[in-house]
Amino acid sequence: MIAIVDCNSFYCSCERLFRPDLENKPVVVLSNNDGCIISRSDEAKALGVGMAGPYFKAKPIIEANNVAVFSSNYNLYGDLSWRVMETLRIMFSQNNVEVYSVDEAFINLDIIPLEQIEDVALQIKNTVEQWTGIKVSVGIAATKVLAKVANRLSKKNKAITNCIMVLNTKEKVDAALKQTSIDAVWGIGFSYAEKLLKYNINTAYDLSKKDITWAKKHLGGVIGIRLIQELKGIRSIQMKDELLNKKMIMTTRMFGAAVTDIKSIKEAVATYASRAAEKLRRQSCAAKTISVFLVAKQESHNASFNRGTTINTYTTLPVATSLTHQLIKPAIELVERLFEQGMVYKKAGVMLSDIVLDTSIQGNLFLSETKNKTRFLMDVMDNINFSQRGDVLKFAASGTTRNWKMQQNFHSPKYTSRWDDLCVVK
């Protein structure tokens, strides 16, 4: 059997951990720059606060009901996510846990005898909650897709399910599939759901009754076949190993306020390039291609939540590099190419691709001494910045005033990573 463990309203749960006064109270967490609502507690959902909606639209409900609002504190969420995953790894060994996202993990339970599965489900839920303070839902079934179905239903009626659903009999699987509309199945997007609806497939159950030949003929492609197999309880999506090296590194932020001058954009892009280079060095890699993109604000009154037009361009470097200054320079040149006087910008980003392993630290035989020294300089810089927890050392190109910095007006303390931010008790 496969389990999926999913943290309930994860970001809100994190904010509540050190704030028992918010237990059973409505809580929302905002995206970077305090733009949209990205996490809601059950109480906030019940008030009708929409998901992924802009904050200003929900503001009347939020203020009328005294909803607690937080800017995203990724520092805290990252630490608590590690704790949840580590607890699962201690319980089931590293090889059986696949971290799927910041708040979800698949667990391979093949070693657990079937008659013990329900006890194990309860044990997972209780242990994670006891150790980390984060509440989770557990869905268990024969395949990943079915486990996702179980998990989704376990959250629907928490009082009855206790946030646990185990699909260990055919009857339970069928009942669960009948309650799952086709667009709620893991891996089925909006347009794919539309397509299936045309074939009169309304629920996951309908799809599970189709056979492979039908899928080959009408759906084509491997995705449809895999989905049907998974719904029938035949494993077609395997457990994946940890993704050690990312193939693409992206750093992008909204500006705190609209930006019109090229100097601020250059500073912002230099800052994002430095951040991306740091991520690159953390996975011991170097990149050959750097892309920069700018997003313009659109000319209407509530424009800031429309997508806006994105313009981007890229440069391929002569050699792959992970040195910050070698990435800032082309990034700034790209900004000069993209920037148009008179435009109003709301967002910028840097993307590094063509990523290769950086062997320059070991293979120093073939590199000139100066190049190794700069690599060494980067290491020193990273070590200082990581040990001091912040950008203590940075390139002057990334600016000192940083007027474009994003807004985070409701940021909670970094309870788990800063001595000065520890939760105070009396």
Added chain:
Amino acid sequence: MNQETLYQSAYNGTKGFTQQDVKTANATGFGAAADDFMERGIDLNEMLIRNKPATYFFRMNSNAMESSGIFSGDVLVVDRSIKATNNAIIVAAVNGELFVRRYNQSFKKAVLSADNKRFRDIVIDEFSQFQCWGIVTYVIHQLH
């Protein structure tokens, strides 16, 4: 790193420890004799953190527990994975506030008592919202 054991309850200190972290003199002259006997140095994490994903730190901000050696400004090491037993010093969430107190559960009620006469007992009855947040396992107190 690859532990196959199921339900291993806890581990100590830094998990990422490798043999390379053991310091050796690497002296250019004599030195080999001492290097043969080098072992892992003292790591405070080993003692203070019994179960890493379940251990959190708090800052004490009252003198309620002074007789137990917890002074205002001290850092508390709190382990969530230990069950509260009578007489344990715990971090308790009572009606939305966090307290550090000695925990005692009797037949019908629980009492959270301070070690300082000037503080009144907090009696947990059926009308209070109470949750044991975690057990205080160590106090870090700065002397100098």
